[in-house]
Amino acid sequence: MYEKGNFKESLCEDAQGLLALYEASYMRVEGEKVLDDALELTKTHLAIIAKDPSCDSLLRTQIQEALKQPLRKRLPRLEAVRYIPIYQQDVSHNEVLLKLAKSDFNVLQSMHKEELSQICK
Structure with a gap:
């Protein structure tokens, strides 16, 4: 059985997965509460990851670009x-x-x- 807190922690440790979820959340339609929540969660954690000096520069670049404008809107x-x-x-x-x-x-x-x-x- 999954616990909400553990799920969040493990997701935040996987920056590539978090970035993929962020991009996927832009495929939502109005009223999709789960994807709305996913977007907010991923925005917050990706911003934190991008500011971390130990973050890989390639990953940091991808995150910064995505936060400026998601792929779907480019x-x-x-x-x-x-x-x-x-x-x-x-x-x-x-x-x-x-x-x-x-x-x-x-x-x-x-x-x-x-x-x-x-x-x-």
């Missing part, structure tokens, strides 16, 4: 250019996926430049 293409360097620093990153993301971004950027050039002519 423009996907702008988020890609912001996230690629963060993902690159992650020791468990997938090199092929990273190359694909960079190539995709560069190709799309080239297309936009070409379209803009055509419009300006």
